[in-house]
Structure formats: C-alpha cells, structure tokens
Amino acid sequence: MQRRDFLRKLAITTGGITVGGAVLSACGGGSSTTADGLSIGTPQNPIKLPVSTDPIADGLANESGTLEILNWADYMNPESIAAFETQFGVKISTSIYDTEEGAVAKLRNGTFKPDVILGMTDTGLAKLIAADILQPLNKSYIPNFGNVISGLRNPYYDLESQYTVPYFIYGNGIGYRTDVIDKSAFAQNGYEVLWDAKYNGRLAVLDSYRDTLAMAIFRNGGNDANSSDPDEIKKAGEALIEMREAVNPKVDILGYQEIPAGNRDIQFLWSGDMFTAVQYMPEGLDPGVLGFWYPETTVTKNDFMCVTKAAKSPVLAHQLINFLSDTDSALKNREYVGYQPALETITVDTLLASGTIPESLVDALVTPEKYASGLAQVTLEPAVDALWLEQWTAFTAG
Amino acid sequence: MKRTPRLWTLFALPGTTWLVALFAIPFYAVACVAFGTIDPIFRDAVPQWNPLSWDFTQASQTLASLTSGPLRGVAIRTVVYVFCAMVISFTIGFPIAYFLARHSGKRKLLFLALIIVPFWVNYLMRMLAWVNLLSSDGLFTRFMRLFGVNYNWLDGSPITVVLGLVYGYVPFLILPLYATLERLDWRLIDAARDLGANSRQAFRLVTMPMSKAGLVAAGILIALPMFGDYYTNDLLSRSPSTEMLGNQIDFFLNGSSQPQNGALLVIVLSIFLLALMSFYLRSTRQQARQTTR
Secondary structure, eight states: HHHHHHHHHHHHHHHHHHHHHHHHHHHHSSSSTTTTSSSOBBBBBOOOOOOOOOOOTTTTOOOOOOOEEEOTOOOOOOHHHHHHHHHTTTTTEEESSSSSHHHHHHHHHOOOEEEEEEOOOOOHHHHHHHHHBBBOOOOOGGGGGGGGGGGGGGTTTSGGGGSSSEEEEEEEEEEEEEETSHHHHHHHGGGGGGGGGGTTSEEOOOSSSHHHHHHHHHHHTTOTOOOOHHHHHHHHHHHHHHHHHHHOOOOOOOOHHHHHTSOOOOEEEEEHHHHHHHHOOOOTTTTGEEEEEEEEOOEEEEEEEBBBBTSSSSSHHHHHHHHHSHHHHOOOOOHHHOOOSSSSSSSSHHHHHHTTGGGGGGGGGOOOHHHHHSOOOOOOHHHHHHHHHHHHHHTTTT | TTTHHHHHHHHHHHHHHHHIIIIHHHHHHHHHHHTTTOOTTTTOOEOOGHHHHHHHHHHHHHHHHHHHHHHHHHHHHHHHHHHHHHHHHHHHHHHHHHHHHOOOGGGGGHHHHHHHGGGSOOHHHHHHHHHHHHSSSHHHHHHHHHOOOOOOTTTTTTHHHHHHHHHHHHHHHHHHHHHHHTTTTTTHHHHHTTTTTOOHIIIIIIIIOOOOOOHHHHHHHHHHHHHHOHHHHHHHHHOOHHHHHHHHHHIIIISSSHHHHHHHHHHEEEEHHHHHHHHHHHHHHHHHHHHHH
C-alpha cells in the first residue's frame, strides 16, 4: 500500500469511528460502555474507569511473608524473582494462567487469590473492573512509573493509569528465516508473502482469532482491527481459506521454537516471540538467521500489572510493580522473557548495546513511534464477535 | 426370602449413585450449557437449568454448520481418521494378542510387560517424544531417509495424525483382546481340525466368531477416546487440514466466547457414539443368543 493511500484510509476510518462513537454516546449517555455493560476504552473513546475504593494510604510498611503473583508461564525472570525476594525478605509464589478468560473466571470464583496480576491486557481489564477485582494504585509507591513510555502513562483503556502499569509491549508481524527469505520480499509484497505457495508446509499463523483475522483484514487493504463490517470480516475469513489452500499453514503460537529449530521458515506472530526465539537457537547457530518484518498497518499492544482488591500484601504488590518498572531490573527481566519492557528508559539503542538482540531483529523492536502508529484491539460486541468466530471456524475447520 | 429384591436394589446403589453423580448430572450440565446463554459481560457460559427455557437458536446454527457448514468437513474427517486408525490398530493388535494368547508360552508375562511398560509413560510425554523423532532432523526421519523415504511428517500430515492415534491407543486394544483370546477353548479348534477344516478355515469359522465379543469391546474401548481426541492432533499437526471434532470442542470451550457450541458438539458426539455402541451391543447380544441356542 502506498503511504499516501494508507493515510487517506486512516483518515476515512478514524472519521468513521468518531461518527460511530458520537452516535453511540448519543444513545448511551456519553460513556464508553458497550451495549452489554462493559467499560471498554478505545483510542478514539478513552475511558476513565470507575473507582469503588480508595488506594492504600501513603507510607505504609512492607508486609512480610508471601507475595502471590498470577502470571503467564515464563513471563518473569526467575532471577528477578529471586532478586526481589532477597531485597524485600519475602517469598514469591506464582500461579499460572493460560487464557485471559480462564484467569478472569478463576479470579471471580476465588480459585486464584493473587496480590498482583501480571500480563493482562485491556480486553481482560474491562472484565476485571466489571467484576470489581482490582484496587486503584497509589503511585507514591511506584516512583518508577516515570520510566514508562510516555504514550502509555495515560492509556486509553485506563485514563490516568488508576489501576494499571504497563509491563511489556509488542506488535504483530512476520517472523522469518533470513537464510530462506530475503527482507526485500516484504518490501515488495507485504502480507502477501504469507500467501506464497513457495512456503507450503513451512508456514504458520497465530492461533488467535483476533490477531490472525485482523491480519487478513490488513492484507485485504483494510485497517480496522476491530471491524464490525460483516463483509470485511467475511472477506478476511475467505482470505485465510485461500491461504490454507495455498500453503497448508499451521495454526499455533510455537514460532519462537519452530523458527529457530528450522522446522518452519515463516510465521505471523507477536514481535516478542522472535526475541524469545533467540534463546531457542540451536547451539552454535547464528541468531542472525532470525528476521522480523514489522508491517506498517498492524496491531500494537501492551499488557500490564495490577493489584487485586483482596490483596493480602498490597504494599509489597506495589513494590513489585515498582521493581519491575526499574530500568535495570526490567532489563534483567527481559533477558529471560524476551519481550520488550514498556519503559521509555529502555530504548532500541540500550537493547542493542546489551548484546542480547541480533542486528537482524532490530525491526522487531517497538519504538515509541511504532507504538503510536499501531492499531489497538478492543473487546468486540457479542454479535460482532460471533461473526469473527464464524470465519475463524470456517478457516480452522479445514 | 422376601428381602432379596430389596437387597439386590441395595447392591445396585453404589453403581447407580456413581452413574448419576458422574454421568447423568454432568451430562445434564453439559446440555444446560449447550442450550443456555452467555453472560453478556464476562462472555462465559450461563447454564440454563430449567429445560423449559432452553434456547435452541445457537444450537440450531451449530447443527446447521455440522450438516452443511464448515463443521461438516471436520465431522467427516474425524470419522475417517478414527476408522483408518481402528483398521490399522486391529491389523497390528490382533496378531499380537493372538500370539500372546496362543504361542507366547512361558514368556507370556515378559511379552505382556514389554507391551505395557512403555505406556506407563504419560501420553503427552510419548507424543512429545514423537515430535522430536519426527522433526526434520529427528532420528526417525533420518532413519527413513536411509530407505529413500523423505517425508515431512510434522507438515500437518493426516498420516502422522492417524499413526499417532494408533500408537496412542493400540495397547488398549491388545489387552482386552488378549483377555478374550486367552479364555477361548482351544479344543474347539482341535475339533474343527479333526472335522477336516484347515487352519485358515478353523480361524475363520471358529476363532473369529468366538472372539467377536472381545473385538467389539476392544474396538469400542479405543474408538471412544479417539473420537474425542484433540491433543494428538495438537502436538503432531496443528494444521487446519487435519482438524478433528475434539479440536473444535477445545477451541469453543477454552478459546472462544461461544462455549455453548463446544457443549453442543460434546452432546452430538456422545449421541453418535451411543448409537454406535448400542448397535454393537445389540449385535453381540444377538450373537450370544445364537451361540447358546
């Protein structure tokens, strides 16, 4: 797509959304609440979340004992955990979740009772607020909040960052083997490379209906990652079926293992996966074979940390958030996790200088500019969600 | 003597309780999810416990998808894969069970142990081991190249999925089959031979009919889990072109905001299996009646 074309489409689309938002607020009384009662902020319609309790008081002493964390698997460096334990003289115990929906369900029914939740995204946030699970943060415990990328200090999903502090950022794009595919292929053909029959049996897309269908929408020339246009959604589904016929793709999230292992050449994935892939590189092989194409039109996301209302150690919970927002601790944490901390103090140059990122993956780094131009994904209305799921089933049913 | 019927009822109590608590109630709960609604905020299932208010709109859409939509292909593929896997399992399993029962002599226990021991290892571990063996530089792939077979096993290939199913379930076929064959009255074979049947005829006319009950039982035992299997596919393929019903159920229940669809597919699959099973049970009962006559 031509740059000018892209800008024009952007203008048309954002204009459309603004109109839609205006109509919505006319009907719904001016809030960003969807028809089903969820408070969902969008970049066009940011939201200040309701607050039902006060944050903890200033200057409280740290609790002792155990700090309970709820986190994705391998999403915090064990060395960072040990460092925090030593510094604060406490034990950290971690529970693992593998889907946001599952985590919210288990938080609601009391299976999980953590102090801190790591790695939730805005789609989960709306539900956590609706279920009244979180407590507002007292920033006096989080001086490192100032390190956060400026564009994320007042995010659309949580204006004034009442509940959340960003953890990692990433963008959707294409990871590939530089020894098989040349960078220029993407400059010429963009997303179309994923439809190239040359890569039959060597290609995969993300096992995430929102991400992969949105990618197909972008490939078709659209730029709405939350499209509610039945025609556009259907065409995206058809594009994926076309891909299925041409390249018999796999649908999983294993690119970070399979690409370095040489089992596949190309995958649509989250940028952070490619940094994780560096650690999966077979002994003696140059990580320079890992490449990443960061599309001009794509989804950029971040996840965040938050404290539960029922936290037994709320002060420690704040301390952990502060700890992970410290530049050095975040760099240490990143060494293991791979993903990129949402800190302004950790620039592309810092990361390159750390020697842990091969030159070939510079494009996978999310710069503040890329973050600003990235598209956001928000929770879909049930009826629209059903349209997306219908197309996804048609694709995955083979 | 008057108390006997009540006593027998009492004996049936543990079994009945078991069946009600662990089958009837859960199955009813699945139905309540399938015909229930979705929480508008949290997008998880809200079971409708009152059958009078069951909502069939979503269910009928999913059924339509099964009969003429995208799920139709998945259903057909599932049946074909399971059928192929069962044919291969019988081809491998029957001779082994027969050998164990008839010809293994003193080493019977050793052979049995050799078959069972690998299956003490967790199913997932065994499948993950195969992922290593079958990868492009895996031992098995390299070994096959010696014979000129250069095949990308993990390429989302139906062959790999079917063989994975066979590998996963074949011991569950061998053991009940062995148990049946071992109890056969082999003197009947001798009698058949005395009456002029050659060994092939004796096998076809005596051994096979007598082991039919065992064959059916073993077949059902492996068919049931195969129909619902999704992790074999998840680990060995992950390609839409090999998607089975189990994978769709997994997706709807764990990864989507439409858990009712998953619940409905569970019900459809159960009814299908129940039909298959009652057919087999009837045929074995008929056969039993014929042989006792």
